């Protein structure tokens with residue numbers, strides 16, 4: 001348990017205030033991606049997070065076919081936990097036609113056994129402009145009805161966020177990938193969110209464990225976690241069709257680890273602290289499967305990154321950043337990204 005208060009940052013002036021570190025709940029419920037996940041560990045990590053003041057919980061209807069939402073809802077039962085928690089969940093873009101969206105919102109509420117969702121995000125951009133208008137109108141209705149408190153988006157690029165804002169929607173948050181190995185949001189979408197007073201929730205701050213000390217080569221990483229553009233497009237399940245940047249990625253990880261060793265902190269601490277130190281990132285998500293991982297990631301918040309260390313991390317990661325480019329979609333090829 002940290003002996004310091006967790007910092008809070010506001011998403012514009014909408015009344016949504018998020019802790020600088022949020023709990024990613026994708027693994028909750030277990031499933032083919034993350035493997036088995038016990039409810040006992042979920043209960044413990046959720047209760048521990050709340051006690052530490054880390055009260056943002058991030059899930060989605062798509063995570064483990066709804067089981068992540070069910071598991072989170074169970075963990076938040078009793079002892080006033082629900083009222084202390086801020087729950088963010090996401091609807092998949094294919095489910096955003098008005099009647100379907102209503103039904104899916106209701107299903108999420110039922111799975112979590114709650115009467116409102118604090119932050120309801122569209123998980124990926126909706127392809128069609130007309131459908132975008134209808135979706136955001138329906139979300140505004142759901143907010144007026146008290147089913148949701150705030151509207152958010154996820155993985156929306158500059159043009160897509162502009163189109164969503166043009167519907168008149170009040171958008172509290174854009175959830176985007178952000179880590180030392182994925183800095184594509186820095187040049188365009190992050191400044192736009194800042195200018196529009198839209199909060200940013202950064203996801204995959206540990207690149208699913210790659211930004212820690214536990215893997216000794218890229219081949220030790222579980223196959224499902226090697227689908228991003230960092231890895232060769234020939235890896236199983238990959239969809240981006242590119243050569244990948246494996247040598248550059250591994251060299252970058254090694255350089256970050258070297259800086260971590262010199263600073264005396266574990267690599268994961270540096271990765272979490274680096275994202276949380278960015279004032280444009282309202283909340284940094286980290287998936288924690290148990291209280292031990294949560295404690296390690298909480299500890300990172302106490303780390304002050306000196307100016308020369310920040311400069312070193314920038315230098316160590318900018319070549320990979322430039323090679324990956326400004327795209328947001330980590331999983332689709334440059335020309336075919338779902339985000340623009």
Ligand SMILES: NC(=O)c1ccc[n+]([C@@H]2O[C@H](COP(=O)([O-])OP(=O)(O)OC[C@H]3O[C@@H](n4cnc5c(N)ncnc54)[C@H](OP(=O)(O)O)[C@@H]3O)[C@@H](O)[C@H]2O)c1
Pocket residue numbers: 023024025026027058059123154155175176202203204205206207208209212213214268285286287288289293294296297
């Ligand atoms: N909006 C979107 O499209 C989107 C996409 C992806 C994720 N997300 C959200 O972002 C959250 C975080 O992303 P993520 O869970 O995919 O990736 P992540 O936070 O980068 O990595 C989480 C994984 O790293 C391992 N881990 C956690 N703490 C660790 C530590 N201190 N040292 C070593 N390993 C540690 C755990 O897995 P193991 O113990 O199994 O190694 C954990 O499940 C998700 O849960 C989800 O809520 C959103």
